[in-house]
Amino acid sequence: MQMRIYRGALVVAVAAALVGFPLFSGLALAADKHAAEALEHAKEAVAHGKQGHADVLVQHAEEALKHAGAAAKNPHVDEGIKHLTEAVAHGKQGHADVATKHAEEAVSHLSEVK
Numbered sequence: 001m002q003m004r005i006y007r008g009a010l011v012v013a014v015a016a017a018l019v020g021f022p023l024f025s026g027l028a029l030a031a032d033k034h035a036a037e038a039l040e041h042a043k044e045a046v047a048h049g050k051q052g053h054a055d056v057l058v059q060h061a062e063e064a065l066k067h068a069g070a071a072a073k074n075p076h077v078d079e080g081i082k083h084l085t086e087a088v089a090h091g092k093q094g095h096a097d098v099a100t101k102h103a104e105e106a107v108s109h110l111s112e113v114k
Contacts, residue, residue, distance in 0.1 A: 032113075035077065038067035039110040042080070042103055045087060049100030057099050058091035064106065071113065080109040 041064035048056040065084045071077050083106035091099035 032072070034067040035071040035110065035113040038064045038071055038077075038080065038084075039107065039113070040064075041067065042084065042106045042110055045084075045091075045103040046100055046107055049087075049091070049096050049103055052096050054091045054094050054096040054099060057096060057103060058088055061087040061091060061099070061103055061106075064110075068110065074113065076109045076112040080106040080113075083109065 041060045045057045045060035045064060048060060061084050065081060065088065068077055068081050068084060083102040087099045087102035087106065089099075090102060
């Protein structure tokens with residue numbers, strides 16, 4: 001009788017592992033995808049900022065912020081969010097040069113996300 005209980009518990013544990021692992025690894029992949037998307041939009045923000053297009057820089061920085069907010073939290077993502085927020089603020093004021101520097105810092109931090 002006791003052996004059946006152990007066997008049943010083992011079956012339940014294995015089933016939970018088989019279902020749970022793909023679920024959690026899928027969440028990790030989604031977070032990684034958001035970090036990658038945030039990085040790409042931050043790079044676009046830098047490119048447009050260097051051309052003096054503050055309005056387009058703001059659009060890409062805001063999109064990068066959305067993705068960074070959905071990415072897995074770590075110190076690099078947090079720093080990237082701070083710089084993207086500053087890039088948006090300065091870009092909305094038309095300060096493409098300052099906004100670009102913040103976007104570059106965001107790229108630097110977001111590219112460190114593993």
